Amino acid sequence: MLGAIIGDIVGSAYEFNNTKKKDFHLFTPKSKFTDDTVMTLAVAEWLTVDKEHSKEGLVLRMQTLGRQYPTAGYGGSFMRWLYNQKPEPYNSCGNGSAMRVSPVAFYAHSLDEALTLATISAEVTHNHPEGIKGARAVASAIYLARAGASKEEIKTYVEENFQYDLNLQLDDIRPTYVYDMTCQKTVPQAILSFLESEGFEDAIRLAVSLGGDSDTIAAMAGSIAQAFYGVPRKLATCCYALLTPGLRAILNDFEEMMGCRAADPFDIERFIEAQNAGNAYQQALEEMRRGHKTTHWIWYVFPQLKGLGRSVYAQYYGLADMEEARTYLACPVLNERLYEISNAVLAHADGEVETVMGSHVDAMKLRSSMTLFDAVRPNDVFGKVLDAFYHGNKDERTLREIGQNV
CATH class of the missing domain: 1.25.40.380 (Protein of unknown function DUF1810)
Incomplete structure (x- = not known):
């Protein structure tokens, strides 16, 4: 899950100031967490606290946490949902479902459970078939990476089950790629960034170098890369420090539950x-x-x-x-x-x-x-x-x- 947060923070400085190169500063004075991180942690809190994994419990935590960070960068439809007293899904195929899904894949004990939880996590807002598919595709890639699958096995599974074309090359996509917030136009690109990468940081750099919705693409690529490569300590420390104490507490509780909490997350x-x-x-x-x-x-x-x-x-x-x-x-x-x-x-x-x-x-x-x-x-x-x-x-x-x- 921290991989998604790192991708979000690194990509945040380039979302509206796109770069098409891999050679860029990972952190700048503009680097910050966005709605991607807030909602990812809302899902993590749901899994930590709500043992029934109910939709009502997820909505409560998404609305409660989201309202604490009103300027995090939510889209218009999601912002209306966030403050609605009777929130209903709004048939979105946006990538908000896929960018927040990583905790379920790290939590799940089986691929089927990861897919089920991914569906629940998407449906409360993004109940369009493509919105659900995007969340399930990212969750399955993370889970398979956790389970020791090879890149080729992950690629094959995603292609066969979600019909994404993963035979393209990023160098061919990059020159004409433009800003798009749909799962259809960002999830395959995020997965390709992982597949072409040679390490965690490389996956983040590849994702950001596409341009477009860079923080979200990097968040998705980073979450898969974390499961496959692990996270470099220096990157983890920098991004942990950029979270608020409240968000750190949610991350700490989730990692404590998963048995992977760092002994020195600030790297003192x-x-x-x-x-x-x-x-x-x-x-x-x-x-x-x-x-x-x-x-x-x-x-x-x-x-x-x-x-x-x-x-x-x-x-x-x-x-x-x-x-x-x-x-x-x-x-x-x-x-x-x-x-x-x-x-x-x-x-x-x-x-x-x-x-x-x-x-x-x-x-x-x-x-x-x-x-x-x-x-x-x-x-x-x-x-x-x-x-x-x-x-x-x-x-x-x-x-x-x-x-x-x-």
């Missing part, structure tokens, strides 16, 4: 690895004890919120929100080191922060880092650093991002 270990490489943390601590920063380590020793900086390091080592900051402090090694080096900085309270940090830019980064951790643990060393060097003035961008008053 990346900070320890960076700090240990070349003895970087000890070097940073010595510099702070001397009162003057001279080498480059700010991103992974005093992390700030993701998005405040634009460099690759700032993005990779940026913390998603207060939840990830709490997770950071819950790590005994990182907790001890952050307190130790913050106190080392505080020992120079009679000096200028730009001198201690080596530049105005790094002084600003320290301020944003201390503001974030002070929000998690007020009245502690982080607040003392802010008082000593910044007259108690916190970083306003950080406060706005975490929803605190400026």
Whole structure:
């Protein structure tokens, strides 16, 4: 299921700014989850909570979760359904049925169960035969990949049971392919992106490179690719961090039920690895004890919120929100080191922060880092650093991002 979320987030930046090349940035400042992710997680919550797998239970969870994210990018017909007091299916053949189906294929204990659940998940809105077929085709491809089927076996099954032509080549489709939201014109393309791929990331890049409804095509291709290849940890971490705490909780509960929840979904270990490489943390601590920063380590020793900086390091080592900051402090090694080096900085309270940090830019980064951790643990060393060097003035961008008053 995380494969669908990754595909959605990667493709989101290119849906209305199509690229026809595989060589593009996987993540940009515009990368975000869309309705594809929200509805995929609504289906996951349905499977986790509603043991009867009733249509009524699915509608409830889709409407409840969907209304929490009203600007996620729903189509007009679905938006009306979302807020209807008596929602009825509206005979759609759109790809909304296929983009949200992946949880049922990871949940199912048999191919028949995957097909049955896929039908239920589609019919509550997309009860057009093509809408149901698209959901069943994607679900079967995922289930077969999970079960160890080869690409040729998956291709044969889909062709024989759903009559999609999978003998085309993406290079032949790409030049004239245009935006289309129907299952008929996106599901085969998503499956072909998986079939031609050489790995998970390659499947996502192929799907996006077609253009058109790139986030949804990549979500479908990514869900099949996850079942076949697995998901690279770095991609999983980046996309997990872009979810809200509420959406993460649904994902966590589903993966817990499936017995595949990651022990460290934020990949907090990346900070320890960076700090240990070349003895970087000890070097940073010595510099702070001397009162003057001279080498480059700010991103992974005093992390700030993701998005405040634009460099690759700032993005990779940026913390998603207060939840990830709490997770950071819950790590005994990182907790001890952050307190130790913050106190080392505080020992120079009679000096200028730009001198201690080596530049105005790094002084600003320290301020944003201390503001974030002070929000998690007020009245502690982080607040003392802010008082000593910044007259108690916190970083306003950080406060706005975490929803605190400026």
